[in-house]
Amino acid sequence: MSFSHPKISKKFRFQWEAAQNNYVLLYPEGMVKLNNSAGEILAQCDGLKSVPEIIHALEKKFETSGLEPQVIDFLEHATTQSWICEGGNG
Amino acid sequence: MDKSQISPPMWLLAELTYKCPLHCVFCYNPIDHHKSTTELSTRDWLRVLDEARKAGSVQVGFSGGEPLLRDDLEIIIAHAKSLGFYTNLITSGVGLNEKRIAAFKEGGLDHIQLSFQDSTKEMNDFLSHTKTFDLKKNIAALIKKYDYPMVLNCVIHKLNIDHIDRIIAMAEELGAEFLELANSQYYSWAFENRGHLLPTSQQLQKAEEITDQWREKLTDKMKIFFVVPDYHEKKPKKCMNGWGNIFLTVTPDGVALPCHTAKMLPGIEFPNVSDSSIADIWYESDAFNKYRGTGWMKELCQTCENRDIDLGGCRCQAYMLTQDATNADPVCIKSPFHHLVESAVADANNHIIPLKPLVFRK
Numbered sequence: 001m002s003f004s005h006p007k008i009s010k011k012f013r014f015q016w017e018a019a020q021n022n023y024v025l026l027y028p029e030g031m032v033k034l035n036n037s038a039g040e041i042l043a044q045c046d047g048l049k050s051v052p053e054i055i056h057a058l059e060k061k062f063e064t065s066g067l068e069p070q071v072i073d074f075l076e077h078a079t080t081q082s083w084i085c086e087g088g089n090g
Numbered sequence: 091m092d093k094s095q096i097s098p099p100m101w102l103l104a105e106l107t108y109k110c111p112l113h114c115v116f117c118y119n120p121i122d123h124h125k126s127t128t129e130l131s132t133r134d135w136l137r138v139l140d141e142a143r144k145a146g147s148v149q150v151g152f153s154g155g156e157p158l159l160r161d162d163l164e165i166i167i168a169h170a171k172s173l174g175f176y177t178n179l180i181t182s183g184v185g186l187n188e189k190r191i192a193a194f195k196e197g198g199l200d201h202i203q204l205s206f207q208d209s210t211k212e213m214n215d216f217l218s219h220t221k222t223f224d225l226k227k228n229i230a231a232l233i234k235k236y237d238y239p240m241v242l243n244c245v246i247h248k249l250n251i252d253h254i255d256r257i258i259a260m261a262e263e264l265g266a267e268f269l270e271l272a273n274s275q276y277y278s279w280a281f282e283n284r285g286h287l288l289p290t291s292q293q294l295q296k297a298e299e300i301t302d303q304w305r306e307k308l309t310d311k312m313k314i315f316f317v318v319p320d321y322h323e324k325k326p327k328k329c330m331n332g333w334g335n336i337f338l339t340v341t342p343d344g345v346a347l348p349c350h351t352a353k354m355l356p357g358i359e360f361p362n363v364s365d366s367s368i369a370d371i372w373y374e375s376d377a378f379n380k381y382r383g384t385g386w387m388k389e390l391c392q393t394c395e396n397r398d399i400d401l402g403g404c405r406c407q408a409y410m411l412t413q414d415a416t417n418a419d420p421v422c423i424k425s426p427f428h429h430l431v432e433s434a435v436a437d438a439n440n441h442i443i444p445l446k447p448l449v450f451r452k
Contacts (some may be wrong), residue, residue: 013200026148026200029178029203031100031148031149031176
C-alpha cells in the first residue's frame with residue numbers, strides 16, 4: 001500500500017446519494033457509482049486514520065473480522081484510479 | 091417501460107439563456123430560438139434545481155447561449171452547490187472577470203469548461219495569437235488562480251481541422267489539463283452548414299494521427315479526447331445514453347427535453363417546468379416515455395443484436411435524414427437510408443462545397 005493515511009483526492013468529491021442509495025465519486029461532468037463496500041471503505045479515508053485503523057474501524061462498524069485483504073485490494077484499486085492520495089505526514 | 095426500471099435524471103443541463111455574444115456556425119441551439127422570448131426567473135431556476143435534486147440529479151451543467159449573460163448566475167450556482175450538486179459551468183469565457191470567478195468559487199462552483207466556440211473569426215484570431223487568444227489566456231490564468239482544472243473544449247470541423255496541431259499546441263501553452271476536440275455533430279446550425287463543415291476522411295485521419303502524436307508526447311500532462319463525427323462511422327452512437335435515461339435539459343423558457351435538440355421532433359408536446367414538477371416530467375410525461383427503452387422500435391432495430399448497445403442511435407438524426415424519428419439512425423450501416431450519410435461523406439471527400447454560403451447563428 002502506497003499511502004499510510006489515505007484521503008479522497010482533490011480531483012474527486014465523495015458523497016452519499018440518497019436517491020441512489022449509495023456513495024458516489026463526482027468529477028467534472030462525471031460520476032463513479034460505488035458499491036456498498038467501496039463506499040464504506042472510502043468513507044473511512046479521512047487522511048487521519050492509518051490503513052490498519054481504517055480496517056479496524058470497518059471491522060468494528062460491521063461487527064466482523066478478516067477484512068484486511070479486501071480493504072487492501074480496494075485501496076490499491078482506488079490508488080490506480082487516483083481516487084485517493086496521501087493525507088498524513090508520511 | 092416499467093416505471094421501477096427508470097433511473098433518475100442524473101444529468102441536468104440548465105440552458106440559462108439563448109443570448110450569446112458569439113455567432114457559431116455549428117451552434118446546437120434551435121435555429122428559431124429567437125421565437126422564444128421569455129426566460130425563467132431566478133426563482134424558477136432555484137425551484138427547478140430543488141426538484142431535480144430531489145428526483146436524483148447529481149451533475150448540473152450551466153450552459154446556454156452564454157450563461158455568463160445571466161447576472162443571477164452566482165445565486166443559481168450557490169444554490170445548486172448547497173443542494174449537493176456537482177456544478178459545471180460551460181462557457182466561452184466572454185464576460186468572465188475576477189470578481190465573478192471569485193463569487194463562483196465562494197458559491198462552490200466545481201468546474202469550468204472553457205470553449206472555443208466561434209469557428210471562423212475566433213479561430214483565426216486564436217490561431218494568429220490576436221485578441222481572442224489574449225482573452226482566453228487571461229481567462230485561463232483566472233481559472234488556474236482559482237484552482238480549477240483547466241478543461242478546454244474546441245469544436246472541430248472542416249474549416250479548422252487542418253490546424254489541429256496548432257490548436258493542441260495552444261491548449262498546452264494555456265496550461266490545459268484536459269482538451270476535448272469534439273467534432274461537430276450535425277444538428278441545428280451545424281446541419282444547415284453541413285456541406286461546409288463535414289471534414290473529409292483524409293482530414294480526419296490526419297487529425298487523429300497528429301492527436302495521437304501529441305498524446306504520446308504529453309502523456310498525462312494533458313489528456314486529449316477526440317470525438318469522431320458520427321457520419322464517418324458505421325455504428326450509431328447511443329445518443330444521450332438513451333432517451334430519458336440519465337439526461338434532462340431545461341431550455342431558457344422552461345421546456346424540459348431529453349436532449350438539447352429534441353425540440354425539433356414533430357408530434358411531441360414537451361412539458362414545461364412551469365406546469366409540471368421535474369419528477370412528473372421525468373417519470374410520467376408522454377414525451378419522456380416516448381422513445382425510452384426499446385419498446386418504440388421498428389423491426390430493424392427491434393431484432394438487431396446491437397439493440398441494447400446503441401438503442402437505435404439518435405432520434406433527431408433519424409428524423410432529420412429520413413423524416414421519421416422511429417427509423418434507425420442512418421449512421422447505422424444496416425439502415426436503408428445509410429446512403430444519405432455515405433453521400434454526405436462522399437461529397438466532403440470530393441470537395442463539393444454548397445453554393446449556399448455558411449450561415450452564422452443569429
